[in-house]
Amino acid sequence: MPELPEVETVRRGLEDHVVGRTIEVVRVLHPRAVRRQPAGAAEFESALAGRSLDRARRRGKYLWLSVGEDALLAHLGMSGQLLVGEPDRALSPHVRILFTFKDGGPDLRFTDQRTFGHMCVVRDGAELPGPIAHIAPDPFEAAFDPAELARRLRARRTGVKRALLDQSLVSGVGNIYADEALWRARLHWARPTETLNGPEVSRLLAAVREVLGEALAVGGTSFDDLYVNVNGESGYFERSLAVYGREGFPCPRCGTPVRRDAFMNRSAYSCPRCQPRPRRARF
Numbered sequence: 139m140p141e142l143p144e145v146e147t148v149r150r151g152l153e154d155h156v157v158g159r160t161i162e163v164v165r166v167l168h169p170r171a172v173r174r175q176p177a178g179a180a181e182f183e184s185a186l187a188g189r190s191l192d193r194a195r196r197r198g199k200y201l202w203l204s205v206g207e208d209a210l211l212a213h214l215g216m217s218g219q220l221l222v223g224e225p226d227r228a229l230s231p232h233v234r235i236l237f238t239f240k241d242g243g244p245d246l247r248f249t250d251q252r253t254f255g256h257m258c259v260v261r262d263g264a265e266l267p268g269p270i271a272h273i274a275p276d277p278f279e280a281a282f283d284p285a286e287l288a289r290r291l292r293a294r295r296t297g298v299k300r301a302l303l304d305q306s307l308v309s310g311v312g313n314i315y316a317d318e319a320l321w322r323a324r325l326h327w328a329r330p331t332e333t334l335n336g337p338e339v340s341r342l343l344a345a346v347r348e349v350l351g352e353a354l355a356v357g358g359t360s361f362d363d364l365y366v367n368v369n370g371e372s373g374y375f376e377r378s379l380a381v382y383g384r385e386g387f388p389c390p391r392c393g394t395p396v397r398r399d400a401f402m403n404r405s406a407y408s409c410p411r412c413q414p415r416p417r418r419a420r421f
């Protein structure tokens with residue numbers, strides 16, 4: 139599943155290959171891909187035909203292109219990809235929406251095998267689309283306020299990993315990056331947020347930024363010139379993970395075997411020695 143660094147990589151690709159161009163025609167090839175569009179595929183297509191794409195922006199895992207005062211909002215879901223390439227290439231059966239441009243150059247294809255992703259046009263959404271206004275800023279946005287997050291985190295009375303995954307507190311931190319950041323900050327994932335002291339919160343936020351920043355640096359170089367792509371994988375995953383997906387392997391800091399716990403139908407990976415389980419754990 140694409141996380142913030144992969145989505146940011148796609149945003150940069152859109153900025154390089156699509157922004158500044160004028161759409162000629164939009165064709166919705168599968169209605170499920172525009173299921174959030176109030177009046178459906180015809181409205182989506184007509185709202186975009188002939189219009190110019192001005193900017194590519196992101197909040198958490200949502201992307202949007204500003205189209206005058208409106209927004210073309212996208213979520214990639216589990217398997218969504220935005221592919222840019224020469225218009226005469228073969229049309230894959232997983233293409234859900236096809237955008238062609240007036241300059242006759244590379245087209246844009248929203249491809250999604252499982253169709254959990256979607257796109258929609260949001261009127262007057264250029265600055266911040268209404269459907270995502272409740273999502274908190276992510277750690278790379280100017281609007282992100284570390285002191286405010288620290289205050290809200292301690293007021294939440296939950297486990298710290300659950301809080302990190304709560305998109306209304308901070309966006310863009312998925313399962314993998316939460317585990318890696320907690321390991322770096324030497325905090326157990328079930329640590330009650332109200333027991334975190336100031337330095338621990340600062341350490342955690344620094345670790346979140348560091349982990350996401352490193353993944354961004356890698357993700358930013360992983361697609362070639364004419365191909366904007368996200369597939370939920372990144373070189374970073376294989377090379378730099380300390381604990382995620384590494385049950386039984388030695389902790390890179392102390393050598394203790396990494397432990398896996400069940401967590402919210404998924405897993406939480408941690409080092410039993412560097413991240414001791416708190417006496418009053420909150421799951």
Ligand SMILES: [Zn+2]
Nearest residue numbers: 389392409412
């Ligand atoms: Zn350790």
